[in-house]
Every structure is written in structure tokens, then in C-alpha cells.
Amino acid sequence: MAASPSFRSAAAAGVLLAMVVAAVCLPGAAAQLCEDYYDDTCPDAYDILAIAAEISVELSGGPSWGVLLGRLDGKTSDFNGSLDLPAPTDNLTVLQQKFSNLSLNDVDLVALSGGHTFGRVQCQFVTDRLYNFSGTNMPDPTLDSSYRAFLSQRCPRNGAPASLNDLDPTTPDTFDKNYYTNIEVNRGFLNSDQELKSSPQAQGTTAPIVDQFAGSQDAFFASFAQSMINMGNIRPVTDPSQGEVRTNCRRVNGS
Template identity: 40%
Template sequence: MKVLSLLFLVVLVLATITTSTLGQGTRVGFYTTSCPRVEAIVQAVVQSAEQSTPGVPAGLVRMFFHDCFVNGCDASILINAPNSENTAPPNSLLRGYEIVNAAKTQLEIECPGVVSCADILAIAARDSVLLAGGIARWNVPTGRRDGLVSRDTDTTNLPGFNDTVDVQIRKFAEKGLNTQDLVALSGSHTLGTSACQLFSYRLYNYNNTNGPDPSIDPSFLPTLRDQCPNGGDGLRRVVLDTGSQNTFDTSYFANLRSGRGVLESDQLLWGNPTTRNFAERFLGLPGLVGLTFNVEFARSMVRMGNVEVLTGTQGEIRRVCSAFN
């Protein structure tokens, strides 16, 4: 009964949060009359992708994050062209483009010229969390328009895999997001994988010490080295949340506590007292005022989803997500 009560409380809180949430011109139910089946269509496409290629939809959360941090949530990351955002090093390893494109194809048949690619990506990111067992179903405010610019040079301020906590906090603050948002959204790394090239430097010659990053749990080091041999395939993928990579839960934070964060930027969150406080509260550690990770993650996703959005007559509604009209 206690579990059922908790689930009911989470759903109730989320409903209260998101049904009244208004962004910069976005609102819940934007397509109620113009394309009422939009969410059902996107969810079906994401679910089908998960069944055919397990784990790939998890990349949609990361893609949404990378889109919103560069000129706002305008689907500019989806443009497939020379020197576009998705050609930049921070984005070149992202996966899931085909899922958004497939949803767009179906929606153009259902209600042509109505649903933006930016909204499809926002909805699909939410649905990928639901498929991974996240109980935090949140209503996604929609009404975004697609951007008209996509440049690789605009990606320089994306949060990086080796950013210090101070740099991470600054980059989030520049987008109107606070430190709790930073820790909550970093929790999306409970899903998905990373390429060896983004963290193998921690395993062999960290800061030119000819040894590993001392923050790595010594018992975990052989596992990472086995998966990412020195001088090996940098594109080989390793799960970010050891032992729970396909389930949306708080084990990511438990791994940080144990020195098992794969990316340096993640592990540093535990080493900093300010960010560790939020991680500890998400874990519900004794003596702290707890935070429900699912609820706070949903809040942060809604806030991030309204970063610098285009609405009204701004931008366009693309016919295909990979190219400007």
C-alpha cells in the first residue's frame, strides 16, 4: 500500500506541476485540436524502436539536452548538412535521429505541416524515459517552432565530459537552469552508453600522472580497462550506469557515491559538496531532506524544454526534420 500511495503522490504532483506549466509560448495540449494523436504516434514509434534496437531510444534524452543547450530547443541538432550542429564533436556520437525522422514521417501523413520537429524530440525524450521504467510521466508543453540555423561552431558551450563542476554550473545558469537542474538532468545518465574515447584518459594517464584518476573505485578500474584497452577502439560503447543501464532509477547516483561514475564530469558531481548534496537527497540518505528523483527530473526537463524556444510565427514547421524547408 505504501508503494501504491507513493506512486499516486508522484503522479499527482507531476500532474499539478505540468498541466499548469506555461513556457515561453508553449503549453500542454497545444495540438489538442490540430493533431490530437501526436503523442500516441510518437510513443508508438519510440516503443517500436526500443523493441527493434534496445537502448537506442535512451539517446533521445541526450539529444534533446544537446539541442536545447544550443540556441534553444529548436531541433537545430536534427539538420543533416555540412557544418551543422550534428557534425560537431559533442554531437557526432549521438544516436536516435532515425526515431525522430520516423515519427515526423507518420505525423506528416496524419496532420501535414502542423507538428514541429522540436516538439517531436521533446515528446520522444519523455517517452524514452517511460519505456525505461521511469514512473515520472510528465505532460510536455508543446508549441515550439523549428529553428532556421544549425552551425557546428555554436556547440562550443555545450557541457563537456571533463568540465569542472563550476563550469557545469555556469553553463546551466546561462540557460536559466540551477544547480539542482544540473544534478537532476545529469541523472539521465542512468540510461545509455558512452564511447571509450570520452573517458579512457581517466584510466591510464590522468593529468599526465601515468596512472588512473584517483576518484575511480580501484575495484572498478579493471572492468573499465577491460572494456577500453589502452590504445583500443575509442568508439566502443560502455554503459554509464553499471548494473542498471536500461532502467530509469537512482542507481546512477549510487554509482557516483561508490566512485563508479564513468564520465569525469559525472564523478566530479559527487566530489563537490554543493552538487553532492542534491545527489545524496535523490538517494534519500539519512539525515537529509529527500528529493524524489523522478519528480525533480520531470520538473527540470520541462524547464530545460522551454529554454530559448521559438513560438508563434518564429522559425518554421519543417516538412522533414533533417532539412530546412
């Protein structure tokens, strides 16, 4: 049976939040929130993800926010929810449409993309920008030449596709505004990152927001915190007939 738009949106919210957690999890004590934190009981899988995201961001130097609890976990898995998620190759039009479909706006798009101030990504997601942008057999013209040379050494044309690189080459282990200062000088790692500033459509939409966050970490932190709350409010499952509180995070109750 096809999933309803509401359920798909709820599923996308959960997957998107899980991606944020994965991007900002820290080594040591903080990482324990991200793996096997509740082996025997699971008060609420979604709530655990939300709390882990907030703590991980705060411990890496980012903002804190009040986590709204009580969202039920879904009773089924829906792969189609992942179709609502932004892809690293998406252009700005696609990114804006995906966020709009989830009732999120341009500020949410730019602020949540700032989660890329922290984390690593595989070479396979940048090789097209380096060697065959849009099927031209040429590099992405928006990519800073010195940064392109650096990435070409890290990710040679026939190199290991799974080699990891910093999303933020300036301060890769700190949650700060340098994701935006990098984009300002054409050093966004993913195409979806640089599109926020360099796309012709960005002028008058997302580019001014990038400029604002590049100039003010406080503005970025405030918007990121609010956008995390907005994301958590995407069509929450509150009807017990549609959701449950899992006793084991890994599986639906009774399975």
C-alpha cells in the first residue's frame, strides 16, 4: 500500500533528524548517545534522536534548544520517506521544493544545511564537481580553483570513492559559522551547499541568508535552533493507532 503524504513527511523528518545526529556525533561520551544508548528499553526512538542531536550540537560548540518530546514512533518503515530528503547533487530549485513540501522555508533550508559545518563525506559525492560537472567533462566553474586542486589530490579521478573528507575544511570539528564563510568564497564541498549562494536563483532568496549567517554566528545559531524545532514538528505522529512507544528501538513492538 502506498504511504500517505503525511506519513512520508513524518518519515522524512525522522530520517533527516537521524542524518543530523550522524553528522554531529562526537567521539567519547557524546557518541554513546548515538549507538546502543538504550539496549534494553526505548522510551521513544524519535525522542532519543532529537535529544542526541541537541546534545551533540551543543557539545561541539553549537547552540542549544528546547527539545519537544512525546512524538510517537512509527509502526512501519517507509523507504519512500527518503525521497523527500535533499541529495548532494540537488540544485536550488529541487532543494527549495523538497523543503517546501515539508512546510519548511528558505531560512530552514539554509540553517539546517549549516549542519554541514561538522562531519565527513565520501569522495564519490564530489567527483562529478571535480571532473564532469553536469556532463561537461569539466569541473564545476563555481568551485574555487585552489580548493578544487586540494580536493583533486584528496579525491583523484580513479581514487577510492569512500575516502572521507571534511565538509568544513576550515574548522571541521567545531560547530560554527565557517560553513557559510566557506560558501562565500566558493568552497562549499557539495553541489547542494554551493547552490545556496552561487545559483542565479539564490540571489534574493537563499544567498542573503548565507550572507547573514556568514557575518553573524549568533544569527546562524538562533535560526538553526528554531529550524531544528520546526523540523521536529513536521506532521508528528500523535495518534496511538498510527504510532507507538517502542520497547526496543530497533524494531516495532511485537515483532
